[in-house]
Structures are given as structure tokens and as C-alpha cells.
Amino acid sequence: MKKKLFCCSLGCPKNRVDSEIVIAQFVNKGWAVAETSDKADLVILNTCSFINDAREESVNSFFDLHASLKKGAKIAVMGCMPQLYPNLGEMLPEADFIFGVNDLPNIEKIVSAHWEKGYLGKIGQSDFLYTASMERVLTFSPWTAYLKIADGCNNFCSYCSIPYIRGRYRERPLKDILAEAENLIKTGVKEIVVIAQDTTQYGSKTNSSLKQLIRSLNALKGNFRFRVMYLYPSGIDRELLETIRDCKKMHNYLEVPIQHISSTVLKAMNRRYTEQDIYNLIEMIKDVFGEDYLLRTTVISSFPAEKKENHELLKTFIEKGFFDYIGAFKYSKEEFSASFKMRAVPAKTADARFAEIEKAAHESMEKRLERFVGKEVEVLYEGIDPELKVPVGRCWNQAPEIDGITIITNLEDEKEGSCLKCRIVSREGTDFIADILR
Numbered sequence: 001m002k003k004k005l006f007c008c009s010l011g012c013p014k015n016r017v018d019s020e021i022v023i024a025q026f027v028n029k030g031w032a033v034a035e036t037s038d039k040a041d042l043v044i045l046n047t048c049s050f051i052n053d054a055r056e057e058s059v060n061s062f063f064d065l066h067a068s069l070k071k072g073a074k075i076a077v078m079g080c081m082p083q084l085y086p087n088l089g090e091m092l093p094e095a096d097f098i099f100g101v102n103d104l105p106n107i108e109k110i111v112s113a114h115w116e117k118g119y120l121g122k123i124g125q126s127d128f129l130y131t132a133s134m135e136r137v138l139t140f141s142p143w144t145a146y147l148k149i150a151d152g153c154n155n156f157c158s159y160c161s162i163p164y165i166r167g168r169y170r171e172r173p174l175k176d177i178l179a180e181a182e183n184l185i186k187t188g189v190k191e192i193v194v195i196a197q198d199t200t201q202y203g204s205k206t207n208s209s210l211k212q213l214i215r216s217l218n219a220l221k222g223n224f225r226f227r228v229m230y231l232y233p234s235g236i237d238r239e240l241l242e243t244i245r246d247c248k249k250m251h252n253y254l255e256v257p258i259q260h261i262s263s264t265v266l267k268a269m270n271r272r273y274t275e276q277d278i279y280n281l282i283e284m285i286k287d288v289f290g291e292d293y294l295l296r297t298t299v300i301s302s303f304p305a306e307k308k309e310n311h312e313l314l315k316t317f318i319e320k321g322f323f324d325y326i327g328a329f330k331y332s333k334e335e336f337s338a339s340f341k342m343r344a345v346p347a348k349t350a351d352a353r354f355a356e357i358e359k360a361a362h363e364s365m366e367k368r369l370e371r372f373v374g375k376e377v378e379v380l381y382e383g384i385d386p387e388l389k390v391p392v393g394r395c396w397n398q399a400p401e402i403d404g405i406t407i408i409t410n411l412e413d414e415k416e417g418s419c420l421k422c423r424i425v426s427r428e429g430t431d432f433i434a435d436i437l438r
């Protein structure tokens, strides 16, 4: 009987890609994928350790999965937790295998060689980057694939521990990225989501550029669309925006994490732009796209340097309604980040400020998204939602996992994975309700 693997992937889509590579290693060696952890011979937990909540979730998931193991089954931990805590094996002696990022291309081989005795990875500076020749088993859906073009980061934002976890910035050659994109399209992928810690850095190591990557992806044959996530604000210029506008296979979907609007706070965060730069960027976006774009951002409330007037500035800025989606986060003190030693905003004040920012963000999104009601859109139909029990998909202005979904009202015999011409007839929060146009 085939051995079975269960993989639980926490955190961001970049982690998901790593999990997909690992699953493929086992499937190629004859393993089957188990539906639940209690049916598996090997359970792999791909951890996240971006902030404290994510680390807690990783540890809790580990113990839940460990408790579910059937007799004789083994459990492995990989991803960001071992990178942050190289002695994780001592902290979690129940783990049979601990893998660092650099172990990633060889995990199946290591497991089969060390099945009886287990393995504690030698965790060093992570420099692994996958290539198109490494197969993946897609786990989000057969029609949507993340395409990781780079890993690591050199920006050293003062609140962020990513450069210490994922290592310094490194990127894949354009040719390799295009080869993978072509393979994905051949297997039926309709939506490619380009990701990295900061996609605007792309090309700095390989004598290329994000613009060139976008033009090259746009030139690939096939019925697919793509979007590019994580555009660092000061990495965006007019030429990049015009490239996005003119490349019709790319959605006019701009994810631009500003994190704050106060120049004082931005400086303390070690972000390389000011309040005025953000206003200029928004003007440029409007000038290039007119009304035909979607703008998503993330903001951090209660960063240590944030004074009352900085908080008010951020709230008022959000209320101006520039953004369609806003991910609002409360500052989380990270041991390995530069802001760790800065004096924190008192907890009660931080909670109150965050509640105000969340409210402003919610109201702003509600108003902005209303402009899509009545519009014709193409919806990628993804199937019957297991909880809602209705047909759902996403249109161009909804990125997977972070934005809303589109509920389809009048599905007949359309197949999952079809791109359907629809009209948005109403909105519920960040979700759309749409009719197929026949």
C-alpha cells in the first residue's frame, strides 16, 4: 500500500509554494496525499513566524497534528520557525524531522534516508531558490498558481524579521520564471499570481526588471491572466504603471503596502518614501489608469514612533477613500527586528488606535467597492463553496486568499475553471454577487 503524506502549510503564499514543491517530491516517489493528518504516515507542518500570533499558531498546530498521529507515523517541521530558532529541535523534541529552508530540494530524500532515526536540519542563512525543473502539486486550486520570482529581502523595514528568516534577496532568472509559467499554463492554470517579498526589486540581480518580466509574461500564449503582488511604493514609476495598463493579460490590480502615511513614522519604519511620495503615487495611478484599477494596501497601527497626531493622520488618510482593500494590522514587537528596542505605544492606547484604524479601513472599503456594482467582469469559476454551498469564483479585482469572492447566482452547466462573463449585481461586505451574462 502507498505511504501517505499530509502537509499543513501556514502563513503566506510563498510558504505555500515551498509546500507544493515538497508534496511533489513525495508524490513522484509513489506517496499518496492523505486527506487528514490521522491517515498519514508522515505529517509535515510548514510553519510561519512573521509575528508572534503566527508563531503561536505554528506551535499550536504542531501539537494538534502531533496528537492526531496514527501509530508509527512521523512528524516534520519546516519553514520559517526553524529558520528563526535553529535550536527548534530542543524546543520541540516530539518532532521527528526539522528542516531548514536550504533542505527544501531534498526533503523526500532526507526522510527516506533517516526514517528510523529522524533528522535535525543544519539551519544556516537561507539561500535556496527553486527552479522551473522542480515540480509542484498545486494546493490552492488547479486553475490558480502562485509564481515565486524571488525570495529573501534586503529592505530591512525596522518592524520586520523576514530578512533574518528568509535571508538576503535573491531572484530567479527571467528564462526560468517564464519556463515555469509556460508549464503552469499548459497544465490548465488560468490565473498566475506573481509573488516575492518585494516584486519591484525584480531584475536587480539578473540584469532584468519587473517591467520586462510583465511584458514577457504578457507575451506568453494561452488563455490565462496574471497579477503581481507586493509592489514596494518607491519601486513604482510611471513606466511600470503604463506597462501594467498596456499588458492586457495582467490585471490592473495594484497591491502597494504603504504601512503608514506619516513621514515621521515611515522614517522610523525604515521605509524609503514620505507622505508626499504616496500622494504623488496615487495621483500618478489615477492619471495612468483613470478609474480602471484596483488599489490594495496594508497599514500598521501603533508602531513605536507613532504619536497621537501621526495616528490621526493615518486615520484621516484612510477616510479619504483611495484604497479598495486595506489590510490593517496592529504593530507586533518582533525580537529580531530593529524596532524591538523602541518604546512601545501603551497597550490600551494601541488597542484603541487599532480599533479606529480598522473601522476607518472597513468603511472606506465598503464605499470604494460599491463602484463595481453594475460592472461587467470576467469571473474565474472555482466550484461550490463547501461552507456557503453556492457556486463561487473571483473576478480580476479579487486576489486569492486575501480579498473577497464572487458568488454566482445563475450557474447552469458551466464547468469549474471556466472564465465566465458576468455582471456584478450587488455586494455583501467585500464579496460580490454576480449573474452570468448569456
Ligand code: SF4
Residues within 6 Å of the ligand: 153, 154, 155, 156, 157, 160, 161, 162, 163, 197, 198, 232
Ligand atoms: S519589504 Fe520590508 S516588510 Fe517586506 S519583507 Fe522586506 S523588510 Fe519585510
